[in-house]
Amino acid sequence: MSESDTMVEEVSVSRLQPGDPAPSFTLAADDGSTVSSDGLAGERYVLYFYPKDDTPGCTTQACGLRDSFGGVTATGVQLFGVSDRGHELAEKFGVWIEKSFAGRSYFGNERSTFIIGSDGTVEQVLAQVKPAEHVDQLLAALGR
Numbered sequence: 001m002s003e004s005d006t007m008v009e010e011v012s013v014s015r016l017q018p019g020d021p022a023p024s025f026t027l028a029a030d031d032g033s034t035v036s037s038d039g040l041a042g043e044r045y046v047l048y049f050y051p052k053d054d055t056p057g058c059t060t061q062a063c064g065l066r067d068s069f070g071g072v073t074a075t076g077v078q079l080f081g082v083s084d085r086g087h088e089l090a091e092k093f094g095v096w097i098e099k100s101f102a103g104r105s106y107f108g109n110e111r112s113t114f115i116i117g118s119d120g121t122v123e124q125v126l127a128q129v130k131p132a133e134h135v136d137q138l139l140a141a142l143g144r
Helices: 056-067 069-073 088-093 134-141
Strands: 026-028 034-036 045-049 078-082 096-101 104-109 112-116 122-126
Touching: 045 088, 045 134, 056 069, 056 078, 056 134, 069 078, 069 134, 112 134, 122 134
Parallel strands: 045 078
Antiparallel strands: 026 034, 045 112, 096 104, 112 122
């Protein structure tokens, strides 16, 4: 490769599907605590991946979840939003993808949600959700 060639980050995208084992993880929560797959073992939980904090779409999505939080948790699940800076978890779930905006290509989280069963496998995937529709889709998937 010559010096004038541009390096492009190659990422193999293969979004996890229902029945796949959920990858192990340990992440810091906003409150400084640690959330890990080991700590959630035996429980049903939801991981929703979103592109970036404090953007209009992510704010719409987060507000919808906030407003329906009681309905979501009434299903017995714990809910976690992920926009991890190192993007390791997004890569493991297959949602770290190439995007483009205004003629510029870059990598970021695909807005997708994974319902993880108490057995540690992916129960359902809500792929490429729209921010305003996400909470209704999630509640339907959780049986509410």
